[in-house]
Amino acid sequence: MVAIPFLKGHGTENDFVLLPDPDGDLDLTASRVQALCDRQRGLGADGVLRVVRTKALPDAPAGSDGDVWFMDYRNADGSVAEMCGNGVRVFARYLSDAGLVDGPEFPVGSRAGVRPTTVHPDGTVTVGMGRVRLLGNSTTTVTGTTHTGLGVDVGNPHLVSVVDSVAELDLTAQPGFDREFFPHGVNLEFIETIGPAEIRMRVHERGVGETRSCGTGTVAAAAAALAAQGRTTGAVTVHIPGGTVHVTIDEDTSTLTGPASFVAEGTLTDSWWNSYA
Numbered sequence: 001m002v003a004i005p006f007l008k009g010h011g012t013e014n015d016f017v018l019l020p021d022p023d024g025d026l027d028l029t030a031s032r033v034q035a036l037c038d039r040q041r042g043l044g045a046d047g048v049l050r051v052v053r054t055k056a057l058p059d060a061p062a063g064s065d066g067d068v069w070f071m072d073y074r075n076a077d078g079s080v081a082e083m084c085g086n087g088v089r090v091f092a093r094y095l096s097d098a099g100l101v102d103g104p105e106f107p108v109g110s111r112a113g114v115r116p117t118t119v120h121p122d123g124t125v126t127v128g129m130g131r132v133r134l135l136g137n138s139t140t141t142v143t144g145t146t147h148t149g150l151g152v153d154v155g156n157p158h159l160v161s162v163v164d165s166v167a168e169l170d171l172t173a174q175p176g177f178d179r180e181f182f183p184h185g186v187n188l189e190f191i192e193t194i195g196p197a198e199i200r201m202r203v204h205e206r207g208v209g210e211t212r213s214c215g216t217g218t219v220a221a222a223a224a225a226l227a228a229q230g231r232t233t234g235a236v237t238v239h240i241p242g243g244t245v246h247v248t249i250d251e252d253t254s255t256l257t258g259p260a261s262f263v264a265e266g267t268l269t270d271s272w273w274n275s276y277a
C-alpha cells in the first residue's frame with residue numbers, strides 16, 4: 001500500500017487539504033479533488049493546495065523560476081482557479097514550518113503570478129497580492145433581490161456589492177450574475193460598512209459555494225469599499241464569518257495579512273485514492 005501524505009489547514013476558516021507533491025507525481029484529477037473536499041466521503045475542505053515545484057508543472061507559466069514552490073489550487077468542485085488568498089497563507093506557513101524555504105520571506109508561484117510572502121513570528125502571514133484592477137459595475141441576484149456591485153480582478157474575478165446588512169442574506173443557493181460580464185464565473189462578495197476603514201463581508205465562492213472566508217475576496221472587498229469613498233488606496237480591516245484579516249491597497253499592488261493554521265496531518269490510503277480515477 002502506498003501512503004499519500006496530506007495536511008489539513010485553514011485561513012480564517014477557509015479550509016484546505018494540502019498535498020505535498022514536490023516532483024508532480026500525483027494524478028490530481030477533478031474527481032479526486034471533489035472526493036477529498038467532500039465532508040462525508042473524504043477529508044472535507046473548500047479546496048486543495050498541491051505543493052509542487054514550478055519545474056515539475058507541465059503547464060508552468062512561461063519564464064517562471066523552476067525552483068519556486070507553486071500553489072496548484074483547486075476548488076471543491078474540481079475546477080482550477082488562478083489564486084487563493086487564504087490558501088497562499090496556509091501554503092507559505094507549511095513551506096516555512098517544513099523547512100522547505102530559507103528564512104521568513106520567499107515567493108510562491110500561482111496561476112495569477114508569483115506572490116511574495118512573509119511568515120511572521122506569530123504564525124500570521126502577509127502576502128503581496130499584486131495589482132487590483134477595477135472592472136466596472138455589474139449585478140448579482142440573491143433570492144430575488146438584484147444588487148449592483150463593482151467587478152474587481154485580483155488575479156481571479158470578483159463582484160463586490162455593498163448591502164445594509166450581510167447577516168440578512170441567504171447565500172445557500174448560487175446567486176445569479178451576468179455570464180457575459182463574467183464568462184469564467186465569479187466570486188460574489190457582499191459587504192457592510194462598519195467604519196471608513198472597517199467592513200464586514202460574506203462570500204459565495206465560484207466552484208465552492210458559501211465559505212467562511214475568501215482571501216482574494218477580502219482584497220476585492222477592500223478595494224470596492226475604498227472606491228465607494230472615492231479612494232484608490234488605503235488600509236481596510238475585513239471581518240468575515242471565520243475571522244479578521246487586514247488589507248492594504250496601493251496604486252500598483254496590495255497586501256493581505258491574516259492567520260494560517262494547521263489542524264492535522266496524516267496519510268491517504270492507496271485504496272481510497274485509487275477508487276477515484
Ligand SMILES: N[C@@H](CCC[C@H](N)C(=O)O)C(=O)O
Nearest residue numbers: 081084085086156214215216
Ligand atoms: N478561497 C480563495 C479563493 C479560491 C478561488 C475561488 N473560489 C475562485 O474560483 O476564484 C481565497 O481565499 O482567495
